[in-house]
Amino acid sequence: MTQALVDFTIHTTINPRKIGPSKFQTPLLFARGDGGGSNTILLYIDCMSPGHHEVPGVVCGTYYPYSSRRQRFVIEDRIPHMATGSSENRTVQATETAFDIVELLQEQDGAKLHEIATELDLADSTVYHHLNTLIGRRYVVREGDVYYPGLEFLQVGGRARERRRAYRLSESFVQSLAEETGEQVQFIVEENGYGYHVYTTTGEHATSIDTRPGKRIYLHANATGKAIMAFYERERVEEIIDSVGLPALTEHTITDREELFEELETVRERGYAYNWEEHVEGYCGVGVPVRLEREVLGALALGGPVERVRNEQSRERLTQRVRETVNEMELELKFDTP
Known part of the structure; x- marks a missing residue:
């Protein structure tokens, strides 16, 4: 898909149905077209206020409000050479x-x-x-x-969760670590720029937050997400940011692109990431990537209340246990036959 910078002006306040956090303002573009000189694209946005906006996009064109209820704009592409009407980009x-x-x-x-x-x-x-x-x-x-x-979705989701061996293997490691530490533990993978909870278990002393299987999260605001992205090529991380954005979930969330890359460099050097109330106020966590050779399969995370996880002695102990568990998981993935 041809990339370009799209600039546009919104003249009326858009008050759409919320899909993500209220501060999320990054558009997602879905192309349509007939391969000719004109092209129609849907621009999905959330809570864009009146004013001029510049965003990463796929075409330059004229934008018409489609609906005040949905975060949807119709874009008429008036630049023939930038039309993106190939069959691979069409949607139904x-x-x-x-x-x-x-x-x-x-x-x-x-x-x-x-x-x-x-x-x-x-x-x-x-x-x-x-x-x-x-x-x-x-x-x-x-x-x-x-x-x-x-409930038919359970069948589809269950099959998706069993698709890769790492996903299946993670269940026992998540459960044992949660039982040992008493905290909340989850295995998260990246797909289409988001993180998804594959397995999660809550220990007896855990402060429970919403980590149900299948829950979708923003990678930049979680220890697991930062642990995963730290071992991606920069180009891939840029793609994720351009697609998903860096919405502020709390006042502690990293929302600056360069600040995030600096954080990812630190994570890459030490081998694990922390989440200091970046996703939920009062909740912190540590995440360690699970890798096989050069491939990042996901990340194992442990989280709990800020007073427990941020305590230096407790933090070091919990971080070490997560790292040891990931090491055991990686060894099993490497040497055991499926």
């Missing part, structure tokens, strides 16, 4: 709509047909047909007049 509107519905049902823990239609600025009939299709494929269930995500 019906598929996007179906996933918009599913994600909305997840975020709102269920919704009625008209609520979905209103939130997504769609006709009731359109939503009705999509819901019927999803119900027929077992991905949505209806209880009374409320629709919910179906």
